[in-house]
Structures are given as structure tokens and as C-alpha cells.
Amino acid sequence: MPIDDFDLAIAPLKDLGGQRVWSLMISLFGDLARQEGQIIGGPVLSAIMSAMDVRPEAARVALHRLRKDKWIASEKHGRISHHSLTPEGRAQSQAASGRIYATPDDLPEHWLMVVTDDAETGPLEKAGFTTLMPRLYVGDASLPVPKDAATLPGQAVPDWMKRQLEPASLAESYAQLSDALHHVARDLAGADTLTPLQIATLRCLIVHNWRRLALKHPALPRPLIRDDWAGLVAHQRVAALLAAYPRPDLPEIATA
Incomplete structure (x- = not known):
């Protein structure tokens, strides 16, 4: 897909708040290089960051912070830097992946x-x-319950209860994300095939904007969620886009 058209298509996701560069990198590594032995080369990382309008100096500062926080390890082979998640960073990414994906x-x-x-x-x-x-409290029936607590099996759920369980402080953010994902899906629907680099960039923005909301509250069982809640609509659109644009292999991005 031509770069200018792609930039316009993903603009709604780039315009959402909370785009801290170090957090974007965590989303990127968690999506592309979460498994042991997976490495993102410096040129690939720079290309994806540039596609998300991240300045080179901001990317360097974010890398420095993540190395200092022991999230990312970097090694230089010749003139090329290779970056990967540390065991600690990988463990935290794996722990969050169940909720995110x-x-x-x-x-x-x-x-x-x-x-x-x-x-x-x-x-x-x-x-x-x-x-x-x-x-x-309410939750998944398979969750461990304190020994001294009383439990009642879930039955039919009234609408007022579903609304009360929705995280009110995130209502606007979920609505904005849902709208952004709708526009991205619409603008990409008739597009030519995306390059591996474009797919990696798109997935990073989707995962990042979803992750920063979804991890702020526990997941609710499906019967406790309204069909038209913006959080569920956003979740449906995240899942559809990630399925439509599967994770590219790192060598494909590097050679694209």
C-alpha cells in the first residue's frame, strides 16, 4: 500500500492519547518478539518507530530507559544493533498476553x-x-475464592448491573478507540496488500491502544457485558483487525 495512503489510514490510531514512546516499544516487542530468541534489528525498529512518527532521538531515549529498567537488552553486531526482551521483560509480556490477545x-x-x-x-x-x-464482587467462575467468602452462582444479569460494572473512567477512551478502529478498518478494506513493515506498524498501534485500556481493569465474563458497550465493540474490532493482519515474521520485515 502506498506510504501516504497508509499514513492516512492509521492516523486515527496515532492521534489517540497516551502514546509514550517507551510504552509503544513495549507493545511492539510484546507483539513481534515475545518469544525467547526473537530479535528486532536496529534498522527495523527505526523504520517502525518512524512510521509511527517517533523521532530518532525520542526512540533512543526510550531504548535507554527500557534497558535501564531491564526490559530490553541490546547487543551490537558490526554496525547493527540487535534488541530483544530480557527474561524479565519477556515474562511480563507473556503474563499480559492472555488478556491482550x-x-x-x-x-x-x-x-x-x-x-x-x-x-x-x-x-x-x-x-x-x-x-x-x-x-x-463478580468474576469468572473459575477464579479462586477466599476461604471465608460466600459465593452465589451467576444467573440472568439485569442491564443496570452490567452498566454499573463498566469502568466509567474509561468510557470515553474506549469510545474513541472503537471509532478509530472503525475508521482504520474502513480505510484499509479496499487497500492493496500491506507490506510486512506496514503490518508490524499497524499491529503495534492496535495492540498499544488496546493494552493501555484493557489492562486497567479485570476482564468481565461475557454475560456481564452489554452487547453495545464501547469496550466490547473496541475488543471486537481489535480482534478482527489482528486476525485480518497476522503477525509478520521478523525476517520478512527486515528484508521488505
Whole structure:
């Protein structure tokens, strides 16, 4: 696809907020080089960053930060730098990948309600539950439940309850992401075949914008989600685009 047309097509994703360069790189490595032994060469990394309008100096600062934080390791072979996730960075990327790449069809179908005698929300939310009201939580029926908690099996869910479970602070951001993904899918629908570099760039922007919202709250079982909730619509569009543009092999990007 011509570069100018591609730039216009992905512009809605680039225009969304929260595009910190170091975070973009985490999304990029998590998508393209999450497995042990996978390496992104300096020229490939520079080309993808440039396609996302990241200045070379900003990319260098982000790499320095990620190396300092032990997310990324870099080695130089001749004049070419090779970058990869450290074992720690790889472990954290793998831990988040289940949530990031799960499709709406993968969402749990069975849920339960948990009642505790402790108003502290931290432990239950860390375990994957969502607070409905003080001391009352809902979540995947397969999640571990505290020994002293009471549980009730999930049944029919009223609309008011589904709305109450939606993260209100992310409502606008999910709506913006959903709209951006709609425009990207529409503009790419009639396009010529994308190059491996363009696909890598597109996937990074999709994964990054989805990751920075989805990881801010626990995943809800499907029966607890409204069909027209912007978060679910965004999830459906993320899954559709990632399926339509499969992850390219790193050698393909390097030789494109």
C-alpha cells in the first residue's frame, strides 16, 4: 500500500492519547518478539518507530530507559544493533498476553458473585474480580475464592448491573478507540496488500491502544457485558483487525 495512503489510514490510531514512546516499544516487542530468541534489528525498529512518527532521538531515549529498567537488552553486531526482551521483560509480556490477545469469543461464559466480610478491594481485584458494591464482587467462575467468602452462582444479569460494572473512567477512551478502529478498518478494506513493515506498524498501534485500556481493569465474563458497550465493540474490532493482519515474521520485515 502506498506510504501516504497508509499514513492516512492509521492516523486515527496515532492521534489517540497516551502514546509514550517507551510504552509503544513495549507493545511492539510484546507483539513481534515475545518469544525467547526473537530479535528486532536496529534498522527495523527505526523504520517502525518512524512510521509511527517517533523521532530518532525520542526512540533512543526510550531504548535507554527500557534497558535501564531491564526490559530490553541490546547487543551490537558490526554496525547493527540487535534488541530483544530480557527474561524479565519477556515474562511480563507473556503474563499480559492472555488478556491482550484474547478475543471476545474467549471470554468466560460462567460467572459467580462473591460476598466477603472485608471491605478491602485489593486482594479480590488482584485475583481478577470486579467490585459491584462494597464487599460484593463478580468474576469468572473459575477464579479462586477466599476461604471465608460466600459465593452465589451467576444467573440472568439485569442491564443496570452490567452498566454499573463498566469502568466509567474509561468510557470515553474506549469510545474513541472503537471509532478509530472503525475508521482504520474502513480505510484499509479496499487497500492493496500491506507490506510486512506496514503490518508490524499497524499491529503495534492496535495492540498499544488496546493494552493501555484493557489492562486497567479485570476482564468481565461475557454475560456481564452489554452487547453495545464501547469496550466490547473496541475488543471486537481489535480482534478482527489482528486476525485480518497476522503477525509478520521478523525476517520478512527486515528484508521488505
